[in-house]
Amino acid sequence: MASALINVPAKAKRGDIIEIKTLMSHIMETGYRHTTTGEAVPRNIITSFTCRFNGNEIFRADLFPAIAANPFITFFTTATESGKFEFEWIGDKGFSETASASITVE
Amino acid sequence: MRPFGAIAAALLTASAVCAAEIPQADRRSGYSFMKADTKAMQDEDTANPGMLWVLDGEALWRRKLGASNKACADCHGDARTSMKGIAARYPAFDKATGRPVDLEQRINSCRSNHQQATPMPFESRELLALTAFVSRQSQGMPIETGADPQLAPFIARGGERYMQRQGQLNLACANCHDDNWDKKLAGSAITQGHPTGYPLYRLEWQSLGSLQRRLRACITGIRAQAYDYGAPELVELELYLMSRARGMAMEAPGVRP
Numbered sequence: 353m354a355s356a357l358i359n360v361p362a363k364a365k366r367g368d369i370i371e372i373k374t375l376m377s378h379i380m381e382t383g384y385r386h387t388t389t390g391e392a393v394p395r396n397i398i399t400s401f402t403c404r405f406n407g408n409e410i411f412r413a414d415l416f417p418a419i420a421a422n423p424f425i426t427f428f429t430t431a432t433e434s435g436k437f438e439f440e441w442i443g444d445k446g447f448s449e450t451a452s453a454s455i456t457v458e
Numbered sequence: 459m460r461p462f463g464a465i466a467a468a469l470l471t472a473s474a475v476c477a478a479e480i481p482q483a484d485r486r487s488g489y490s491f492m493k494a495d496t497k498a499m500q501d502e503d504t505a506n507p508g509m510l511w512v513l514d515g516e517a518l519w520r521r522k523l524g525a526s527n528k529a530c531a532d533c534h535g536d537a538r539t540s541m542k543g544i545a546a547r548y549p550a551f552d553k554a555t556g557r558p559v560d561l562e563q564r565i566n567s568c569r570s571n572h573q574q575a576t577p578m579p580f581e582s583r584e585l586l587a588l589t590a591f592v593s594r595q596s597q598g599m600p601i602e603t604g605a606d607p608q609l610a611p612f613i614a615r616g617g618e619r620y621m622q623r624q625g626q627l628n629l630a631c632a633n634c635h636d637d638n639w640d641k642k643l644a645g646s647a648i649t650q651g652h653p654t655g656y657p658l659y660r661l662e663w664q665s666l667g668s669l670q671r672r673l674r675a676c677i678t679g680i681r682a683q684a685y686d687y688g689a690p691e692l693v694e695l696e697l698y699l700m701s702r703a704r705g706m707a708m709e710a711p712g713v714r715p
Binding site: 420 | 499502503504505507509510513514661664665
């Protein structure tokens with residue numbers, strides 16, 4: 353039941369600095385924990401987050417075991433033209449999720 | 459004579475405040491003890507991780523299952539109207555068992571009786587998601603738990619347990635949450651223990667959790683044997699705490715450190 357919460361302003365003026373906020377559902381299991389019987393709990397984290405705007409990569413982050421569950425990633429960008437933000441999260445065990453949001457720039 | 463009487467009265471009130479319940483005007487949600495960045499997490503739906511469970515719950519609300527092949531929505535329709543204010547009245551009196559049940563237990567009894575499906579385990583993702591989704595519909599509404607007169611003996615028993623010293627540390631809930639809520643324990647605010655935001659996302663848990671989970675953690679903290687999930691003692695404590703918070707605003711899904 354993975355799901356993402358995205359907050360992108362629907363409208364902006366050309367040249368405005370806008371904040372993009374993303375929240376992805378993920379347990380971010382570190383790989384350093386053991387069960388009560390001593391077996392290692394295998395690592396299961398998101399390893400990479402990418403944001404593209406109209407096909408061009410504008411933000412990328414690598415994620416590591418110390419990052420908390422349900423990673424909340426926010427960043428700023430400049431509104432240049434109307435278009436679509438595409439978000440992608442990739443992780444262990446074949447984890448792959450995408451989301452998108454549109455913006456109108458006037 | 460008069461000044462002496464006034465001093466005596468003042469002394470009496472002062473000693474009464476120390477040992478008794480928090481006055482209505484001094485009641486504070488756990489939210490008000492948090493730092494600005496944690497408050498911001500709760501305030502904004504796209505920053506509040508609890509909303510991930512609410513979204514899951516919304517999907518589960520419409521999923522048909524069980525021998526009767528019914529979804530919650532088939533009987534209850536749109537939760538935005540049918541579930542508005544419901545969570546603000548729980549735990550509530552259950553006629554069938556003659557006891558109070560909390561919202562998780564109510565959802566599970568609906569699941570086994572009406573959907574004829576297997577009940578969900580306590581703290582499972584699905585049960586938390588449905589509870590969060592139902593509770594969310596009461597956000598901002600005043601807590602009304604305990605209005606039903608049939609609940610009175612159970613509230614009283616919950617209140618006794620709240621005042622009862624127990625465990626190796628020999629502490630009652632009231633020793634911290636009534637008498638010392640304005641102080642800190644290992645750097646963290648003690649708070650008044652008003653369950654306004656459950657189920658809520660605790661940063662420490664890195665997950666959503668129920669009020670029963672929170673109570674069990676507190677009971678373990680005073681080194682007493684925690685009651686099992688669903689135990690009548692826990693439900694009575696939940697009931698007492700919710701009726702103690704009557705009139706305060708529902709925050710679910712809350713965020714707490």
